[in-house]
Amino acid sequence: MAQSQEEEVILKVKRFNPERGFWWAEYKLKVDKFTQFTEALRRIKSEQDPTLSYRASCHMAVCGSCGMKINGEPRLACKTLVLDVAKKYNNNVIIIEPMDYFKPIKDLIVDWDEFYERMFKVKPRLYQAKEVLEGKAEHRLKPEDQRELWKFAQCIWCGLCVSACPAVVIDQQFLGPAAHAKGYRFLADPRDTITEERMKILIDSSWRCTYCYQCFNVCPRDIEPVTAIKKTRSFTKLYKDKSEVAEIGERHIEAIHESISKTGKLQEAEVYVKAYGVLQSLIDLVYMSGAGKLKYMLVQSKPVQNIKEIKKILGGE
Amino acid sequence: MKIAYYPGCAAHGLSKDVDIATRKVAEVLGVELVEVPDWNCCGGGFYDEYNEVGHVALNLRNLSQVEKMGLQKMVTPCSVCLHSHRLATYKYKEDKDIKKKVEKRLEGTSVKYDGKADAEHIVWVLIRDVGLENIKKHVKKPLTGLRVGTYYGCQMLRPEQIMGFEKAYSPTSLSELVAVTGATPVPFPTMTSCCGFPLIGSNPKGALKLAFNVLNGAKQSGADLVIHPCSLCHLQLDSLQLKVKAEFNVNWTMPAIYVTQLLGLSFGFSPEEIGIGKLAIEVLRSKGVI
Numbered sequence: 001m002a003q004s005q006e007e008e009v010i011l012k013v014k015r016f017n018p019e020r021g022f023w024w025a026e027y028k029l030k031v032d033k034f035t036q037f038t039e040a041l042r043r044i045k046s047e048q049d050p051t052l053s054y055r056a057s058c059h060m061a062v063c064g065s066c067g068m069k070i071n072g073e074p075r076l077a078c079k080t081l082v083l084d085v086a087k088k089y090n091n092n093v094i095i096i097e098p099m100d101y102f103k104p105i106k107d108l109i110v111d112w113d114e115f116y117e118r119m120f121k122v123k124p125r126l127y128q129a130k131e132v133l134e135g136k137a138e139h140r141l142k143p144e145d146q147r148e149l150w151k152f153a154q155c156i157w158c159g160l161c162v163s164a165c166p167a168v169v170i171d172q173q174f175l176g177p178a179a180h181a182k183g184y185r186f187l188a189d190p191r192d193t194i195t196e197e198r199m200k201i202l203i204d205s206s207w208r209c210t211y212c213y214q215c216f217n218v219c220p221r222d223i224e225p226v227t228a229i230k231k232t233r234s235f236t237k238l239y240k241d242k243s244e245v246a247e248i249g250e251r252h253i254e255a256i257h258e259s260i261s262k263t264g265k266l267q268e269a270e271v272y273v274k275a276y277g278v279l280q281s282l283i284d285l286v287y288m289s290g291a292g293k294l295k296y297m298l299v300q301s302k303p304v305q306n307i308k309e310i311k312k313i314l315g316g317e
Numbered sequence: 318m319k320i321a322y323y324p325g326c327a328a329h330g331l332s333k334d335v336d337i338a339t340r341k342v343a344e345v346l347g348v349e350l351v352e353v354p355d356w357n358c359c360g361g362g363f364y365d366e367y368n369e370v371g372h373v374a375l376n377l378r379n380l381s382q383v384e385k386m387g388l389q390k391m392v393t394p395c396s397v398c399l400h401s402h403r404l405a406t407y408k409y410k411e412d413k414d415i416k417k418k419v420e421k422r423l424e425g426t427s428v429k430y431d432g433k434a435d436a437e438h439i440v441w442v443l444i445r446d447v448g449l450e451n452i453k454k455h456v457k458k459p460l461t462g463l464r465v466g467t468y469y470g471c472q473m474l475r476p477e478q479i480m481g482f483e484k485a486y487s488p489t490s491l492s493e494l495v496a497v498t499g500a501t502p503v504p505f506p507t508m509t510s511c512c513g514f515p516l517i518g519s520n521p522k523g524a525l526k527l528a529f530n531v532l533n534g535a536k537q538s539g540a541d542l543v544i545h546p547c548s549l550c551h552l553q554l555d556s557l558q559l560k561v562k563a564e565f566n567v568n569w570t571m572p573a574i575y576v577t578q579l580l581g582l583s584f585g586f587s588p589e590e591i592g593i594g595k596l597a598i599e600v601l602r603s604k605g606v607i
């Protein structure tokens with residue numbers, strides 16, 4: 001087999017230690033098309049600079065320890081090939097930084113404590129029935145239930161999604177994408193016995209996600225935490241003790257459903273008033289009129305003619 | 318060039334100016350936008366959580382209308398409508414369980430989706446199909462001296478593997494379009510962050526904070542105004558701009574106009590003709606652009 005061609009790259013690494021703060025270091029090295037970032041960093045550490053710190057363990061996208069930002073993208077260093085990135089950005093100079101959001105400890109190593117706390121808050125294990133634990137009964141999972149849960153069970157706790165999530169930054173009560181993926185995996189498990197408690201933990205938080213799809217974009221295991229959050233929200237109607245956040249959210253989605261079922265379109269003004277109430281709508285009206293938007297307030301989309309078809313599509317009639 | 322056009326509910330409602338400017342600009346560029354007959358709401362980013370099968374089926378109904386028109390591209394000015402349709406076709410193609418349920422749901426309806434048509438963003442069509450050189454030919458009034466923040470938001474970019482037009486972490490499409498108008502593109506650190514619109518109901522304070530981060534990011538980078546690609550970002554950043562301003566007690570505004578509104582200005586339309594709002598008009602006047 002032909003020798004794989006080597007190319008020279010420059011890795012610009014954002015470094016940190018508590019005494020000195022942040023600074024940048026540059027390393028030049030040759031890589032071939034098989035070299036992952038963890039391998040590049042290992043070589044830098046052993047051949048050029050033993051003081052450079054990073055985490056990696058499995059080198060095969062399983063342990064979740066090598067998360068970092070590569071050219072601004074949250075990635076697993078072991079699952080990312082250096083020359084792929086150089087090619088994507090058409091540049092052999094590549095920037096490596098620690099993940100956002102997490103507290104830096106040293107260079108690319110960040111503090112995981114808060115992440116683990118969030119993960120444990122959702123009770124990430126199955127609470128089976130007593131009889132099952134005592135060996136007196138079996139509780140098998142049906143294939144269709146298994147299919148529903150499988151995706152969300154694949155999380156490797158790498159934290160990339162949390163590092164990319166804007167909602168965790170602005171809202172302490174939001175559990176974050178990874179914890180939600182994990183939480184839903186157990187919430188939707190028919191063998192679990194603490195569903196009510198799980199709803200209490202997850203539902204309010206699920207309405208605090210802003211649907212920005214960062215977590216979907218960055219997850220190296222294609223878990224789609226935002227999908228888990230959407231699915232968790234659908235449990236809201238089963239839960240009695242709703243917070244205000246969940247209640248408004250639910251009113252909003254009900255209003256959307258009603259509007260689409262009635263007209264096939266989303267009549268904004270109606271949905272607005274139904275979801276947020278007359279008072280809030282009036283306040284916003286004042287702001288909108290200040291921005292010169294009043295003339296559009298009453299523009300209404302033409303209803304769909306074939307409304308019977310829409311009703312069928314939505315699962316009615 | 319004939320392309321199916323899906324305005325989406327917001328562009329036929331509170332963001333009507335998005336629709337007005339997009340149609341005018343397309344006409345100048347010789348792009349014939351044919352509105353999808355009897356189109357329905359796509360569910361706007363929320364409906365999939367309420368009724369997943371219904372959501373996919375709703376979006377396929379629009380795309381099936383496009384196929385009946387003999388077209389394959391359905392262009393929309395709204396990032397959320399784009400996202401909703403592309404996510405629906407992705408699920409329909411990738412998830413066998415959903416596909417089965419959707420097909421069952423669609424039995425007896427007029428919807429026949431062959432998997433050929435898909436949604437595209439107007440920005441993609443402008444850059445890829447019309448081409449920057451062609452657009453440049455229609456610039457009658459270069460917007461020299463205007464510094465334009467390029468705000469991409471979420472749904473046109475992410476998930477990258479489903480949207481597919483450009484890099485989610487270093488997009489350039491809007492900068493390219495701004496440069497064509499003669500204005501100076503100003504990329505800024507929060508240009509791919511969330512505008513907070515989906516949170517406005519459940520966590521209004523958080524929603525305004527996200528909007529502020531975007532507008533402030535553009536301000537700190539020296540932009541005079543920002544452009545964006547989405548009918549719903551339009552509500553959050555433009556229509557509710559004064560609410561953000563009041564909440565954060567700042568003495569500046571950062572008007573947000575739709576991308577085709579900026580192009581329209583450079584094509585020689587007056588701000589009124591393409592629905593540009595009050596706040597932006599003030600800035601444009603102060604910069605001597607109008």
Ligand code: SF4
Nearest residue numbers: 165209210212213215
């Ligand atoms: S979609 Fe929700 S959970 Fe995912 S990154 Fe955005 S705000 Fe966070």
Ligand code: SF4
Nearest residue numbers: 155156158159161219
């Ligand atoms: S959901 Fe994905 S990105 Fe988030 S921690 Fe788990 S594996 Fe990592």
Ligand code: FES
Nearest residue numbers: 057059063064078
């Ligand atoms: S080293 Fe284990 S996931 Fe990368």
